[in-house]
Amino acid sequence: MSDKHLEGLTQVQKRLVKAYATTVIGEVRKVKEVKPTELQPYVVLEIAEREIAVLAKE
Numbered sequence: 001m002s003d004k005h006l007e008g009l010t011q012v013q014k015r016l017v018k019a020y021a022t023t024v025i026g027e028v029r030k031v032k033e034v035k036p037t038e039l040q041p042y043v044v045l046e047i048a049e050r051e052i053a054v055l056a057k058e
Contacts, residue, residue: 002049004033005045005046009042013039017043019036021047025047
């Protein structure tokens with residue numbers, strides 16, 4: 001899986017996006033609860049990338 005959708009983010013922000021995406025997928029939190037709020041669109045993109053990767057393997 002490529003990280004092109006995370007270009008422009010710092011290493012820390014990329015890790016946060018991936019961690020938040022994991023907790024959203026696991027239904028621990030919702031995207032609206034992600035702070036800082038400017039990372040919310042990246043979390044949605046990360047979730048979509050993961051779903052696409054799973055579908056591509058099938």
